[in-house]
Amino acid sequence: MAGLHGERFDRLTHAYRCFLAGSCPSQSAAEVAGVVFSGVRGPAELPGHDSACARAGARCREGSAELTCVSVTLVGIVTSLTSEGQPAELVRYCRDTLAVLFQDLDLMTQLVHHFQTEDQIISHLAAKSVSTYVVHHLLESICTNFQATVSPVWQQKCVQAFHSSSPGQELDGCLWSLTDVLKRLLQAAHQEILGKIVAAFEPSLRALCSKFLPEEKQRGMDFTSCDRWGTTFCLLLDLLEALAASSVICGAGLKSPRLVHIHSSALLTTISCSPEYFVKKRALLLLKRAVLQKAGEDWASGEVLSAGRRHEHFSTDMNKLAQTVLTAVAADWLQSVQVESASFFGGNKHSDGGQKPDCVMLRAVSLLILKSTELHIQAPGITAGVDSAPDVYGYLQSLWGFLRQCSVHLMEVKHLCSWVSLLFGEQDDDMMEAAKASLFIFLHHRLCSGLDDIAESEAACVSGCNPHCHFLFLLQSVSFDHSILLDFLISSETCFLEYFVRYLKYLKADWQGFTAACERVTKSRCHVSLQESFTFSCAGDMPALTYTGEPDQVEFSSCVQPSGFIPPADRISLVAGLPLVEYDSSDESDAGSMEISEDEPGPSVCEKSKCPAFYVKQKTFEARQKQHESSDSAGLLSEPTSTVKRRPDGLSLPMLQSKQRLCTHMAPLSGQVTLARALTCLSELRQVVTRLQTKKLFPYNPSSLLKLMAHVENCSQQSPVSLFNK
Incomplete structure (x- = not known):
């Protein structure tokens, strides 16, 4: 043998x-x-x-x-x-x-x-x-x-398994193979073949979902006691996402691509009642992609998904999904959603009151509710009236209560408008979706409430939904760097362009609210990360600085990190003047950035945009260091190291003086300075876009955008701080 x-x-x-x-x-x-x-x-x-x-x-x-x-x-x-x-x-x-x-x-x-x-x-x-x-x-x-x-042997095997098999290897193999076939056909945009495959499995797929995702009036079989239930259920969720993605090119009349929306209530029940946490998470992420209309974005071609046509029931299905989510929120569904501690290499740590929560879950829940609220507002049956205004902010209040319950760090946030940047700082695309949805919700509430602009802005801040604050926190998170905003405008990976245009229209109409927001953001508690700390190492062998969230609490850590190293968990820094995260610019912006660098001294915008977070950190520290050295170099640099005095707590005098200077420098900026930096950033962005358009290097026609930005500059002429008269 x-x-x-x-x-x-x-x-x-x-x-x-x-x-x-x-x-x-x-x-x-x-x-x-x-x-x-x-x-x-x-x-x-x-x-x-x-x-x-x-x-x-x-x-x-x-x-x-x-x-x-x-x-x-x-x-x-x-x-x-x-x-x-x-x-x-x-x-x-x-x-x-x-x-x-x-x-x-x-x-x-x-x-x-x-x-x-x-x-x-x-x-x-x-x-x-x-x-x-x-x-x-x-x-x-x-x-x-x-x-x-279609291969008759394979089709018969899958249909039989979908109708009769319980969780196990046979059903797993059928689910995986059908999902892979749909993905391959979707990536190649074979419309006719994809529709034929979906139609061939239509009855069996509906029967399968009725077993695993029964509707409220039905009673399905309980497979949760099976050892392989979690694996099989996740494979079913993958198949549902592939079906949802195929809806853009499948023919009309098929129900299989609509199964996520049809069984949205059962999916919400799975999120709250499933015994397996990874199943809850996968179901929640599926609903998040469905409400964002991004099913299949991880593996399907963006051109295929964007070029496809929506089926005739698409609007109805999206409204049903939104209504199902909001009905569940009103029924305290959030109280049953479990959020564990964030995972790391080596497993999970059980929450001990200070452990960072699973931000993926928190972001998914937040976007699910925000986008559902936006869809609910856009529904044809919703009319602008005073009666509908309180309900909108009520959903946000429920969400905010859930976030505070899950994270002890978010409980200490004083300015609720900062939660968008705090929570979504690690994900640019999700942050822009959240900001866009919040802006839409605010504009609807502003139209329906009947309040004046000042009262509406105050109410929006109470609900964490003031668009001016969101935009200012975004600018702070990127250190008011216009080159990063340029990357956002050029990249197709986020909805920043849509959000930015809509916000500029509102900014043009409410300049007074923007200036008031600059003061409000500045006076609010300093913007901090979810871990309530920001650690970065200085050049050379200097000890790392730990920023604890208060202007007068900058301490030297005994731990010394290698130069240039930023702990991944601390990259969500939202301290004013320090960048939020490392941002990789899109390939589309390379040519434009290279052209811009011809007219600007120093490193090109392209070089900065490839790793702007590191670049801004480096330049910010160098600027601060030069400022400190020029102001009191005699007291620091001239003192011999052999005669360095030490305090009883072990800090040397130069180190203590450095600590005091950094505390003073990292104090929150005044409202006028914040306004000036924001205006400078917008002005520089307009100039760069204009230059690219002149050289025909911008990927689309930015004329409308430039007109809006010009209007904003005209509004700024009435501001006490005007940088555009230079």
Whole structure:
């Protein structure tokens, strides 16, 4: 038996190496197909070898598993080599091999049989090879007879599993393979084939969701006691996301792409009642992507998703999803949402009152409620009136209570408008979505409430929804660096352009509110991170500084970090004048940034935008250091190190003086200074965009944006601090 295994391994290895090298094996296609088939089928299926395997015991089973893995993997490799771009001779060889395997030897039956094997590696490899061949077969059938043909063996296996199987290997394999097929077809934008696949599985998919996600009036089967329930359920969620993403190019009349919206209530119940935390999290992230209309963004082409058409029930489904979420919030659903401590390399730490919470969950809950509120406002049945105004801010108050309950650090935030930057500082795209939704909610409330601008601004700050404050905190988080805002404008990864245009329109109409917000933001407690501290190391071997959130509490840490190192957990710094996070600029902005650098001294904007956070940190520290050295260099630099005086607490006099100076420097800026820095940032941004437009380097027509920014500059002429008259 060992000799037989060795011979097969040698032949399979030879074929594998040849395929990787782009050449045909020395054996014929039929011979390679025979070896692969025997390996996939396994020695226990071969006549005359049952007794030999029984006597060989574990060693024989181990060798059989290895042979099966290699054979199943080779099936996927052969299938992938039939694509365009490969040598013609190799393509013909692989096509002949596949014809023998799937037409003469019926390999598909053997592959789907492995879905239910106990060996998870074999089961997954089989599902992967099946999905690869299914897509290949669909594309081949279109080329030959102009009609997409679904593999009947695979379809029958999946339909049967969806109708009758409980959580386990067989159902997992079917879920994974169908999801992978949908993803491949969606990435290639094969509209006709994708619609045919979804239609073929429509009844079975609806039956599957009825079992795992029953509606309120129905009672589904309780699978939570099964060992593999969590894994199977997460695979179902992946399939639902692929179906939701396929709705942009699928034909009308199919319910499968709408299953996330149809079963949104059951998904909310899963988030609050599931025994597995990772299942709660995956379900919540699915609903978040659905409400943001970003299903499939992690793996599908953005061009495909944006170019697709929404089905006829899309608006109705989105309104139903929003209403379901808000109804649950009104029924205290948030009180049942579990948020554990943030994970790290090595596992999780149970919350001890000071541990950082799972910000992914907090962000997902926040966006789900914010976007649902926005959709609720946009619903056709909602009219502008005083009666609808209190409900809008009521949802935000419920959200804020939930966030405070989950994070002891957020409980100490004095200015509620800072929570958007505090919570979303690590994710630019989510932060812009939250800011845009908050702005829309504010404008609706402003229209409905009947309050004057001053009273409305105060009410908005109480609910953490003042757009002026949000924008100022955003500018603080990027150190008022216009080059980072330029990256936001150019990048397609965030909705910053839409948010920025809408905000500038409001800013033009409420300049007085903006100046008042500058004072309000400045007088509020200093903007701090979720961990209530900001640590960064200074140049050389100086001790690290720990900023605890108060202007007079800057302490020297005994821990010395390597120069330039910023702990990942502390990168959410929102201290005024210090950047929020490291920001990678989009590729689209490279050309424009390089052109701008021709007219600006020093490092180019391109160089700064590639790592603006580090650049701003470095420049900010250098500027402060020069300022301190010039103001009192005689008291610090002239003192010999041999005569350094030390206090009883161990701090040297120079170190103490440095501490005092940094405390003074890091005190909150005055409202006038904050206003001046904001105006300077907007002015520099307008000049850069104008220069790019003149050189025809801006990726779209910014004329409307420039007009808005010009109007804002005109409004600033009436400000006590005017930087545009220079």
